Amino acid sequence: MTPERIPTVAAPTAEHHREPFGIGESAPRLSWKTTAPTGWTQHAYQIEATRADGTHRTDWVTSPDSVLVSWPLPPLGSREACAIRVRVRGADQVAGDWSPPLHIETGLLAPGDWTAQAVSPRGSDSDRRPPLLRKEFTAAADIERARLYVTAHGLYEIEINGRRVGDHALAPGWTSYHHRLRYQTHDVTGHLRAGANAIGAWLADGWYRGRLGFGGGHADLYGDRVALLAQLEIVHRDGSVTVIGTDPSWRAAQGPILSAGLLDGETYDARQELPGWSRPGFDDGDWSPVDVVPRDPATLVAPTGPPVRCTEEIHPVLVTALDDDRLLVDFGQNLVGRVRITVSGPAGHTVVIRHAEVLQDGELCVRPLRGATSTDRYTLRGGGPETWEPRFTLHGFRYAEITGWRGGGFPGRDIVARVHHTDMARTGWFACSNDQVNRLHQNVVWSLRGNFVDLPTDCPQRDERLGWTGDIQIFAPTAAFLYNCHGMLGSWLRDVAVEQHDDGTVPWYVPEIPGGEQWTPARPGAGWGDVVALTPWDLYRASGDTGLLAAQYDSARRWVDLVTRLAGPSGLWNRGYQLGDWLDPFAPPDDPGAGRTDRHLIATAYYAWSARHVAWTAGVLGRPDEGDRYGDLADRVRQAFVDAYVLPGGRMTSDTQTAYAVALQFDLLPDTEARAAAGRRLAELVAEGGHTIQTGFIGTPLVAPALSATRHDDTAYALLLQQECPSWLYALKHDATTVWERWDSMLPDGSVNPGEMTSFNHYALGAVAEWLHGTVAGLGASEPGYRGIVFRPRPGGGITWAHAAHESPYGRVEIRWDLDESGLTVRATVPTGTTARVDWPDGGVTVLPTGTTTVRRAHHR
Ligand code: RAM
Numbered sequence: 002m003t004p005e006r007i008p009t010v011a012a013p014t015a016e017h018h019r020e021p022f023g024i025g026e027s028a029p030r031l032s033w034k035t036t037a038p039t040g041w042t043q044h045a046y047q048i049e050a051t052r053a054d055g056t057h058r059t060d061w062v063t064s065p066d067s068v069l070v071s072w073p074l075p076p077l078g079s080r081e082a083c084a085i086r087v088r089v090r091g092a093d094q095v096a097g098d099w100s101p102p103l104h105i106e107t108g109l110l111a112p113g114d115w116t117a118q119a120v121s122p123r124g125s126d127s128d129r130r131p132p133l134l135r136k137e138f139t140a141a142a143d144i145e146r147a148r149l150y151v152t153a154h155g156l157y158e159i160e161i162n163g164r165r166v167g168d169h170a171l172a173p174g175w176t177s178y179h180h181r182l183r184y185q186t187h188d189v190t191g192h193l194r195a196g197a198n199a200i201g202a203w204l205a206d207g208w209y210r211g212r213l214g215f216g217g218g219h220a221d222l223y224g225d226r227v228a229l230l231a232q233l234e235i236v237h238r239d240g241s242v243t244v245i246g247t248d249p250s251w252r253a254a255q256g257p258i259l260s261a262g263l264l265d266g267e268t269y270d271a272r273q274e275l276p277g278w279s280r281p282g283f284d285d286g287d288w289s290p291v292d293v294v295p296r297d298p299a300t301l302v303a304p305t306g307p308p309v310r311c312t313e314e315i316h317p318v319l320v321t322a323l324d325d326d327r328l329l330v331d332f333g334q335n336l337v338g339r340v341r342i343t344v345s346g347p348a349g350h351t352v353v354i355r356h357a358e359v360l361q362d363g364e365l366c367v368r369p370l371r372g373a374t375s376t377d378r379y380t381l382r383g384g385g386p387e388t389w390e391p392r393f394t395l396h397g398f399r400y401a402e403i404t405g406w407r408g409g410g411f412p413g414r415d416i417v418a419r420v421h422h423t424d425m426a427r428t429g430w431f432a433c434s435n436d437q438v439n440r441l442h443q444n445v446v447w448s449l450r451g452n453f454v455d456l457p458t459d460c461p462q463r464d465e466r467l468g469w470t471g472d473i474q475i476f477a478p479t480a481a482f483l484y485n486c487h488g489m490l491g492s493w494l495r496d497v498a499v500e501q502h503d504d505g506t507v508p509w510y511v512p513e514i515p516g517g518e519q520w521t522p523a524r525p526g527a528g529w530g531d532v533v534a535l536t537p538w539d540l541y542r543a544s545g546d547t548g549l550l551a552a553q554y555d556s557a558r559r560w561v562d563l564v565t566r567l568a569g570p571s572g573l574w575n576r577g578y579q580l581g582d583w584l585d586p587f588a589p590p591d592d593p594g595a596g597r598t599d600r601h602l603i604a605t606a607y608y609a610w611s612a613r614h615v616a617w618t619a620g621v622l623g624r625p626d627e628g629d630r631y632g633d634l635a636d637r638v639r640q641a642f643v644d645a646y647v648l649p650g651g652r653m654t655s656d657t658q659t660a661y662a663v664a665l666q667f668d669l670l671p672d673t674e675a676r677a678a679a680g681r682r683l684a685e686l687v688a689e690g691g692h693t694i695q696t697g698f699i700g701t702p703l704v705a706p707a708l709s710a711t712r713h714d715d716t717a718y719a720l721l722l723q724q725e726c727p728s729w730l731y732a733l734k735h736d737a738t739t740v741w742e743r744w745d746s747m748l749p750d751g752s753v754n755p756g757e758m759t760s761f762n763h764y765a766l767g768a769v770a771e772w773l774h775g776t777v778a779g780l781g782a783s784e785p786g787y788r789g790i791v792f793r794p795r796p797g798g799g800i801t802w803a804h805a806a807h808e809s810p811y812g813r814v815e816i817r818w819d820l821d822e823s824g825l826t827v828r829a830t831v832p833t834g835t836t837a838r839v840d841w842p843d844g845g846v847t848v849l850p851t852g853t854t855t856v857r858r859a860h861h862r
Contacts, residue, residue: 008037008833010100013087016069017305017488017544019426023108023150023186025303028072030548033087033100034812035067035833039852043089043834048073049099051084061090067834068545068786068810079114080148080234082106108186109150109232112298117232117246119154120291122253131205131393133256134229134291137281138245140195142237147193150234152184152301154294155227156207156393160279161192161200169308170421171263171395174455175208177496177512178223182296183304184230193235200245201279202229205261205393208512212262215464216517217372228294230301252288254278258392264373264464266356267391271382272348306423306488309455311338313420320412323364328403332418335399335739335762337451337461340377341390343415346407348383353405356398358462358739358761361753365402369746369759372464381407386415395421397451397462397762399738422450426808429483431773433803437730438721438773444732445767448740449480452764456493457486459510460742460760467510468493471529471583472765475702477536479764479771481543482807490540491549497533498556505563507533524578525563527604528699533560534611538618545786545810550618558627561615564608565634572641574608575601582659585697586727586744590756596697598659602646603699609638610667642669651678658686659700665707680711692719694727694744702768709776709795717776718798721769729769740767778805778816783838786810790837792829792849794818811835815853824859 015021015029035043045061059073067089077083084102109115122132149166151159152173159166166187173183204227205211212218233245257273277283318333330340335358344352354377357365367375375396379389398418406412431442451461457476459469473480473490480486497511507530508523515521537553540546568574581603582588585596594600616631646654647670653660661683663669670676686695687708696704708717724730727744735747742763746754753759775781779794787809794803796818806815812832819826830853831837837849841858849856 007095008035008041008043008089008091008097010035010087010089010097012101013085013103015085015103015105017485017491017546019307019424019485019488021103021105022188023106023303025108025110025305027076027078027107027110029105030069030071031085031087032068032070032810035089036812037091037833037851039850041091041833041851043067044092046070046087046089047096049086050074052081065834068788069548077105077107079107079110106186108184108303109301112301115232115298115301116244117230118248118293119228119230119296120247120249120251121154121226121228121294123290123292129206129260130255131203131258131261132227132253133201133203133275133278134251134253135199135201135278135283135285135288136245136251137197137199138243140193140198140235140243142239142241143195144190144193145236145238146188146190147233147235149187149189149231150184151187151229151231152182153204153209153227153229154178154224154296155209156205157229158203158392159187159200159231161189162194162198163277163280164192166192168310170311171207171309171393171455174309175512176492177500178209180300180499181302181496182300184301185304185308189233197281199279199281199283200231200233202231203256203258203392204229205258207263207393212264214467214514214516215371218264218464219515222514226294228296230296249291249293251291252285253291254285254288261391261393263394263466264375265394266374266376266378266396267394268378269389269391270380271387271389272380274382304488305492306486307425308423309421310424311419311421312424312450315418315420317413317416320416323402326404328406328412330401330403330412330416332399332401333738335397335447335451336418336420337395337397337454337762338419338421339391339394339396340401341388341417341419342379342403343386343388344379344381344407345386346381346383348381350407351378351380351405352403352407353378355402356396357400358398359747359753360400365400366753369753369761370463371757373462375462390419395454395461397460420450421454423453423455423489425453425484425486425489427483428485428808429774430806431770431778431804433777434801435722435798437733438777438800440733441729442770442773444738444740445479445764445770446483447738448762448764448767449483451739451762453480453484453486453489455489457490460763462762463760467514468512469510469529470497470507470532471526471580471698472763474528474532474535475698475768476764477539478543479768481540482771482774487540487544487546487549490536491552494533494537494549494553498553501533501556501559505559506530507560525567526578526580527574527607528580530560531607531611533557534614538614541621542782542785545788547621551622554618554622557611557615557618561608561612561631561634564611568605568608568638572605572638573601573645574604579604582697582699584743585659585700586694588697590754593697593758596659597655598657598700599646599655602653602655602660603663605638605642605645606663606667606669609635609642609669612638613668639669643671647675651675652682653679656682656686657695657700658683658690658704659696661686662696662700662703662707665710666703677711680707680713683707683711684713684716687716687720691725692716692723693725694720694723694729698765701766702771705769705772706776709772714776714795714797717772722798729766737761740764774805778803779818780805780807780814780816787814788835790814790831790835791840792816792827792837793840794825794827795842796820796825809835824857826855826857828853828855
């Protein structure tokens with residue numbers, strides 16, 4: 002046995018946590034990635050846990066599994082820390098070394114762990130000025146460690162002894178607050194000292210009681226008082242514990258933030274700062290008392306995904322003077338975040354920052370923001386360079402207009418855009434020889450980043466920013482390739498399940514808020530409500546997480562049962578309000594649902610597809626009876642679909658691209674001949690359309706895959722590479738750096754689309770990236786979690802090379818192909834624990850070993 006034959010295990014992971022600190026799972030599932038020589042497979046593993054009471058090792062467990070393996074030990078208790086190591090062995094029984102440790106710490110797992118009470122400032126706050134809260138305390142003995150468990154009604158930021166705790170933004174995020182409110186856990190050992198200490202909190206309205214939604218919006222959606230719930234637990238060297246929780250002894254006052262709204266922006270007057278307010282010794286004699294407000298600790302949950310934080314800073318690419326008092330700043334990238342300024346000037350001078358995604362006639366074009374004012378204001382304290390960034394708002398923008406700039410310095414350095422979103426780990430990459438396609442892909446990534454801000458939103462800039470179910474239903478497979486979004490989307494899907502109506506209706510967006518006549522009360526909508534059946538499955542395909550499937554199964558089933566009742570014996574879902582192929586370019590600008598494809602054809606197709614997914618899910622979960630029942634239902638609906646919408650000659654009743662794409666991709670055609678005919682007709686329609694886009698939300702993600710599935714890759718490439726409007730690349734002519742909501746959010750003449758709904762940052766139509774990953778580069782999963790990998794490159798469109806990589810649960814999967822006159826060369830990387838094959842364009846198959854391999858296929862002439 003040579004040393005290099007020994008497998009190496011990287012530090013394991015727990016659930017989908019990036020940072021397993023303050024987690025809510027008492028028995029977190031564990032995963033690990035092994036690097037081992039080609040041909041090695043895991044025969045057994047052993048897990049070691051070091052806990053307060055010592056080190057425990059499991060027996061060797063004979064199993065090839067390494068992803069989301071059940072917790073093998075007694076469950077963890079609240080506040081319990083533990084270090085996990087794993088080692089593995091192959092058929093030769095030679096054990097590898099122990100992995101580096103994973104440090105896990107649980108949060109407060111039981112409602113009874115909470116002794117703190119939520120407190121709210123007393124007295125009128127009719128102006129909704131964000132308050133400060135504070136408390137001084139003494140830490141008697143030497144401190145061993147300290148943890149802060151904290152959440153709020155509204156948004157919070159904490160300081161201890163004058164120093165900010167953590168770097169989370171917009172905590173505690175947005176969930177269905179009545180049912181689930183997340184708390185965060187921070188290690189604050191380094192913030193404290195023996196003796197006098199102080200803790201302070203900034204609070205703001207946020208989603209809890211701030212103005213949300215369109216048409217003027219609504220405030221106080223969850224309550225009319227902001228509140229803080231904080232529990233600081235200090236463990237001393239002598240073993241004693243001091244608990245400082247929010248309670249009636251806290252004090253409150255107004256701070257320097259005069260107003261803060263997610264949509265409206267923030268107004269801050271630095272002259273009203275209270276120096277030292279979060280340090281001990283500050284005189285809070287004129288501060289007001291607080292009241293205890295209700296919050297059921299049984300609703301408090303730990304996060305399953307990463308927090309929102311600043312992930313990147315972007316400096317201006319161009320700063321121009323609009324006039325004597327106004328600067329126009331171009332950051333060169335449409336992004337979500339906020340601007341940090343460093344300014345000098347006299348006390349009382351105010352700098353105003355407005356934001357927009359695009360310009361019109363050289364000025365910010367704010368009309369697309371509708372009711373979102375997105376304006377920040379900073380009033381200087383005077384006497385030096387002052388650096389400021391708002392705390393409790395985010396904006397979607399590429400451009401900022403700054404009025405009253407007194408930088409004195411260099412605006413390119415003193416004005417910075419700070420990008421914010423859920424801080425997920427990047428897991429997917431793509432590049433090819435066509436720079437425009439690469440830019441399109443980057444735009445998809447940027448739209449993902451801008452719209453994965455604690456929950457998956459439709460758009461990040463206007464007065465909407467809601468968890469639209471249809472948008473993420475379409476985009477989830479793309480997202481799950483690019484980022485590890487399982488923890489974040491798993492949390493959001495819990496909210497979808499708890500907000501699902503009693504009859505099974507899935508809200509149009511979650512959390513559900515009033516949405517005017519069109520959206521309230523919610524009605525069951527195909528493509529949108531189907532998120533409950535399709536998205537858990539898409540995430541399972543990417544992660545191998547059957548636990549998520551189990552958690553969401555009832556929600557999925559309730560949806561399909563509802564549609565079954567609505568459809569009745571015909572098996573056709575042909576009644577009720579439907580959005581159809583939303584934003585079909587042929588729909589009138591003011592009626593985006595009036596696309597050319599029969600809405601009921603789409604609704605019935607989704608019905609069949611969701612029923613099929615429930616059947617598959619039941620199968621994975623070991624419920625064969627239900628699997629059969631939903632499988633039969635899916636067959637019956639499919640037959641009804643064929644009878645109603647597929648004409649004898651193979652044409653469909655809606656002779657549109659979306660109709661054929663849906664029928665092909667949802668497997669709704671009776672046989673291979675019908676599939677081939679549908680593929681031909683689809684290719685014809687795409688050619689007749691001059692290879693411009695003729696599909697909306699529903700059809701767009703499916704057209705290219707449907708063309709590829711029926712061997713019309715050339716047509717798919719022509720569609721991809723089209724530059725005239727409408728097309729994916731058209732937006733690049735207008736310097737797009739994100740994916741737009743409408744194909745022509747900017748019109749060919751360079752003016753902004755006059756439609757009410759004109760976002761420049763909507764990920765839905767970017768779902769074509771999944772085809773870039775799976776077909777252009779050719780990297781896909783043939784088994785859940787990439788335990789089976791299929792490389793299926795389909796070169797075309799003049800592209801001479803392509804590359805994709807994915808950090809899968811088993812390790813990095815990678816392909817790079819190069820095309821030349823003599824043939825196709827594929828260099829592929831396959832992680833230990835998986836099987837892989839190349840499906841060549843000519844139909845041949847090559848099975849690949851683990852490790853990196855180069856294989857070639859000569860052209861057949
Ligand atoms: C718009 C949203 C979203 C879409 C709905 C139907 O308001 O922006 O993208 O899903 O309408």
